[in-house]
Amino acid sequence: MNVAENTVVSFNYRTTADGAEVDSSTQRGGPLTVLVGHGGIIPGLEKALLGRAAGDRFEVSIPPAEAYGERRPGLAQRVPKKYFRNPAQLRPGMMTALQNRDGGRQMVVVTKVGSSVVDVDLNHPFAGRTLDFEIEVTDVREATPEERAHGHAHGPGGHEH
Numbered sequence: 001m002n003v004a005e006n007t008v009v010s011f012n013y014r015t016t017a018d019g020a021e022v023d024s025s026t027q028r029g030g031p032l033t034v035l036v037g038h039g040g041i042i043p044g045l046e047k048a049l050l051g052r053a054a055g056d057r058f059e060v061s062i063p064p065a066e067a068y069g070e071r072r073p074g075l076a077q078r079v080p081k082k083y084f085r086n087p088a089q090l091r092p093g094m095m096t097a098l099q100n101r102d103g104g105r106q107m108v109v110v111t112k113v114g115s116s117v118v119d120v121d122l123n124h125p126f127a128g129r130t131l132d133f134e135i136e137v138t139d140v141r142e143a144t145p146e147e148r149a150h151g152h153a154h155g156p157g158g159h160e161h
């Protein structure tokens, strides 16, 4: 069976940006399983998976527009340290969660740590970056009616609930 809309594909992957590994299925403990056509992964990767079958290996380079978008200017913010859970551990370049006004959490990248404030960038950490993927497709199957209704894959590597 080949990857198409409403199939469930499992794959091992290694992601690098500028030659450095930024993510991999080894890091997350096994293949990723996604329902194709429901926005579960970045558009460029989904496109590259279409038509593939179990056992296929390939490499693909995905530009920002097909990944996490371009970096947007004006998303830098200066935030008092008290809004961070772990202010003493903050270092430039690290990602951390920032509590927003609605009580939700947002991932931000720390750019500078001052004595009482922290400069952060609200762009997605991979915004503006070309991502290189090494992919190994391990399984392709038909989605169940339940998975289609939920809009995501179930089972190992997918949503567990």
Ligand SMILES: [Zn+2]
Binding pocket: 147, 150, 152, 153, 154, 159, 161
């Ligand atoms: Zn579900």
